Amino acid sequence: MAFTLASKVALVTGAGRGIGRAIAEKLAGSGAAVMVNDLDPDPASATEAAIRDAGGRCTSLAGDVTHAKFPQQLVNATLEYFGGLDIIVNNAGYTWDNVIQKTSDEQFQAMLDIHIVAPFRILRAASTHIRESAKKEIAEGRRVMRKVVNITSIAGTDGNAGQVGYSSGKAGVIGLTRTLAKEWGRYNVNVNAVGFGLIQTRLTQPLTQEGASIEVQGRTIAVGVQPKVLDSVKALCPLGRAGTAEEAAGAVLFFCSPLSDYVTGEVLICGGGMHF
Numbered sequence: 001m002a003f004t005l006a007s008k009v010a011l012v013t014g015a016g017r018g019i020g021r022a023i024a025e026k027l028a029g030s031g032a033a034v035m036v037n038d039l040d041p042d043p044a045s046a047t048e049a050a051i052r053d054a055g056g057r058c059t060s061l062a063g064d065v066t067h068a069k070f071p072q073q074l075v076n077a078t079l080e081y082f083g084g085l086d087i088i089v090n091n092a093g094y095t096w097d098n099v100i101q102k103t104s105d106e107q108f109q110a111m112l113d114i115h116i117v118a119p120f121r122i123l124r125a126a127s128t129h130i131r132e133s134a135k136k137e138i139a140e141g142r143r144v145m146r147k148v149v150n151i152t153s154i155a156g157t158d159g160n161a162g163q164v165g166y167s168s169g170k171a172g173v174i175g176l177t178r179t180l181a182k183e184w185g186r187y188n189v190n191v192n193a194v195g196f197g198l199i200q201t202r203l204t205q206p207l208t209q210e211g212a213s214i215e216v217q218g219r220t221i222a223v224g225v226q227p228k229v230l231d232s233v234k235a236l237c238p239l240g241r242a243g244t245a246e247e248a249a250g251a252v253l254f255f256c257s258p259l260s261d262y263v264t265g266e267v268l269i270c271g272g273g274m275h276f
């Protein structure tokens with residue numbers, strides 16, 4: 001193995017399914033202890049059980065990262081259970097799409113809440129631990145690198161018609177990423193973003209009447225992509241196919257590993273070469 005994360009503690013939001021679950025499994029497989037969060041308790045427990053069955057160190061805390069007080073509780077629970085926090089992956093997300101004239105204030109705000117406000121609150125909640133740990137390590141002459149990876153999308157970097165709220169949220173998290181890279185460089189934290197193209201998960205399955213939905217803040221929102229859009233996206237992708245959650249997690253693992261110790265404030269697109 002090119003590296004080990006054996007001394008590291010990671011927190012992954014939205015890790016009950018899809019890309020987040022694959023990230024949590026890859027981090028645990030590389031030796032990290034992992035706090036799994038998801039809105040839905042059963043998928044969160046299933047990820048925890050899979051990691052433990054594979055011999056990994058893991059616990060989980062279900063909860064909604066868009067509730068104002070939950071980010072601090074999640075960070076505190078991670079510190080209490082594992083005694084540290086070295087890697088934060090802000091992955092939880094969903095789509096609530098429409099063109100601008102059909103987008104309500106509530107809908108737009110919900111996309112900002114999940115894609116920028118929640119990552120902001122989680123990172124602010126972790127800032128005391130990160131700064132105090134780094135100051136102590138630096139005083140002892142040790143350089144200990146910590147990692148933040150925020151998940152964005154080519155809808156955020158390129159814009160995408162029909163996703164005004166989602167694209168705005170995913171663009172906003174890049175500003176958060178680049179600013180924290182500048183604020184936290186002195187604490188030896190690499191802060192980067194990974195933007196996905198089309199990855200096969202619940203979020204990108206064909207949108208049908210019997211399709212998937214997400215229950216968040218008392219609302220039920222259909223998630224998925226129009227089948228016609230899916231076909232056209234595949235035609236636009238140089239690699240000619242959607243990616244797997246496993247492939248998506250590989251790009252995130254790079255930013256969580258020592259291989260990226262001298263990379264910060266960057267956005268890596270993992271999309272098979274596709275841009276909108």
Ligand SMILES: NC(=O)c1ccc[n+]([C@@H]2O[C@H](COP(=O)([O-])OP(=O)(O)OC[C@H]3O[C@@H](n4cnc5c(N)ncnc54)[C@H](O)[C@@H]3O)[C@@H](O)[C@H]2O)c1
Nearest residue numbers: 014017018019039064065092093153196198199201202203
């Ligand atoms: N799949 C893609 O093609 C694609 C493309 C670009 C970006 N992304 C981003 O990747 C991330 C993962 O998406 P995915 O495709 O794996 O979707 P997914 O629906 O399979 O998994 C997302 C997980 O996040 C959880 N979640 C949603 N809201 C939450 C909340 N408020 N609190 C806690 N957990 C919450 C869900 O319960 C779900 O388990 C998202 O940020 C998404 O926007 C995905």
